[in-house]
Amino acid sequence: MLAGRYLRARRQHGGVALISVISVVAIALAVMALIITMSVMNGFRETLLSRILGVNGHVYVDTRMLPGEEVRRLAEQAQGAQGVLRVTPQINAQALAAADGQAAGVLVRGISRDELRALPIVADNISVGDLAGFEGVESPTVLLGDRLAAALGVTTGMGVSIISPQPAMTPFGQTPRRKSFLVGGIFSVGMAEFDAALIYMPLEQAQILFGRGDGVDELEIRIGDPDNTLAPMAALRERLGPNYTIYDWRARSQGLAEALVVERNVMRLILMILVAIAALNIVTGLIMLVKNKSRDIAILRTMGATKGAIMRVFFMASASLGLIGLSIGLLLGIGFCLNIETIQNVVQNLTGFDLFPGTVYSLETLPAKIEWGEVTLISAFTVLVTFASTLLTSAWASRFDPVEALRYE
Numbered sequence: 001m002l003a004g005r006y007l008r009a010r011r012q013h014g015g016v017a018l019i020s021v022i023s024v025v026a027i028a029l030a031v032m033a034l035i036i037t038m039s040v041m042n043g044f045r046e047t048l049l050s051r052i053l054g055v056n057g058h059v060y061v062d063t064r065m066l067p068g069e070e071v072r073r074l075a076e077q078a079q080g081a082q083g084v085l086r087v088t089p090q091i092n093a094q095a096l097a098a099a100d101g102q103a104a105g106v107l108v109r110g111i112s113r114d115e116l117r118a119l120p121i122v123a124d125n126i127s128v129g130d131l132a133g134f135e136g137v138e139s140p141t142v143l144l145g146d147r148l149a150a151a152l153g154v155t156t157g158m159g160v161s162i163i164s165p166q167p168a169m170t171p172f173g174q175t176p177r178r179k180s181f182l183v184g185g186i187f188s189v190g191m192a193e194f195d196a197a198l199i200y201m202p203l204e205q206a207q208i209l210f211g212r213g214d215g216v217d218e219l220e221i222r223i224g225d226p227d228n229t230l231a232p233m234a235a236l237r238e239r240l241g242p243n244y245t246i247y248d249w250r251a252r253s254q255g256l257a258e259a260l261v262v263e264r265n266v267m268r269l270i271l272m273i274l275v276a277i278a279a280l281n282i283v284t285g286l287i288m289l290v291k292n293k294s295r296d297i298a299i300l301r302t303m304g305a306t307k308g309a310i311m312r313v314f315f316m317a318s319a320s321l322g323l324i325g326l327s328i329g330l331l332l333g334i335g336f337c338l339n340i341e342t343i344q345n346v347v348q349n350l351t352g353f354d355l356f357p358g359t360v361y362s363l364e365t366l367p368a369k370i371e372w373g374e375v376t377l378i379s380a381f382t383v384l385v386t387f388a389s390t391l392l393t394s395a396w397a398s399r400f401d402p403v404e405a406l407r408y409e
Contacts, residue, residue: 019285026278031329034271043367054121057220062245068214083232110206129156129185141184145195311398322386
């Protein structure tokens with residue numbers, strides 16, 4: 001009852017009331033910013049990795065310079081390893097694509113049509129065309145990313161020339177390998193890095209263009225849990241032997257994976273410091289409240305109130321401000337994350353600016369994923385900081401000497 005009355009400050013204690021309101025607003029905004037930032041970073045990481053691991057594999061076996069028979073034997077052995085879901089022989093090579101006077105550096109991926117159909121992120125996102133002529137012999141077709149197709153100015157049914165950097169040996173010397181293909185389809189995976197540079201080509205055509213014979217560059221292996229690649233890699237090494245290079249997706253994207261983890265941890269630390277600073281406003285308000293209520297404290301002590309009772313009164317009064325700010329911050333932060341796409345569209349329509357350009361951030365939309373474990377950690381930290389700062393000031397208030405407080409009354 002006393003804590004509730006102290007929170008409802010009278011007119012003469014308006015300064016305390018104003019500081020209390022500022023404290024609640026500061027904690028709410030800090031918690032809101034922490035939840036939004038961590039949710040966006042979680043969503044960005046999950047979406048980015050889902051696109052990367054949707055297009056790329058999880059574990060790789062280097063098969064360069066190996067004959068086709070050996071590659072097929074390794075693929076059969078790898079398919080039986082623990083945790084392996086699918087093994088895909090493929091060719092990855094850089095090349096130059098040209099059409100209608102436009103040229104662009106591309107990454108050509110040679111793969112069979114059945115294996116390409118097993119990639120839903122590509123097969124289910126073909127916006128124009130299809131895979132009908134992907135393995136055609138007379139007029140083979142290729143698949144282009146939508147940004148690459150726009151840069152070259154081509155669409156389905158048009159021709160595109162692909163030039164290999166590995167030259168072909170002829171009686172007249174070295175000549176560049178060049179082959180023309182029809183564009184059979186245009187896909188979009190929603191990630192600029194792939195949509196602007198990736199070309200899917202039938203495996204047999206890639207072997208001819210890049211001079212691989214009947215071999216491939218690597219075996220792309222997909223597993224059940226991409227975050228846990230150590231056990232499947234150990235099983236593959238046991239089955240294939242020590243003479244083959246086996247690595248996972250982190251080795252290819254090590255800089256990106258480590259950067260996401262470091263950025264996430266640093267942002268969490270910075271925003272938690274902001275929450276702690278916002279909680280210090282409660283201490284300021286509590287000190288002013290104790291000064292204004294020193295006479296009340298003295299009277300309560302003379303009436304028999306213990307130091308613990310006085311401490312609980314001021315602790316409950318100030319700690320409740322932290323809980324109110326936390327509750328408001330949670331509601332605002334979670335609500336913002338659940339409606340982030342709508343908010344992004346509204347702001348873009350009002351300002352006319354692209355808040356999340358795909359060419360800069362690789363993704364087309366601003367992602368957000370609420371991890372309830374993260375929300376629980378934020379809530380626990382806010383409560384801990386608020387209670388700790390309030391407890392010290394409340395203990396100071398409980399040590400007021402009633403004689404000194406009432407000496408000049």
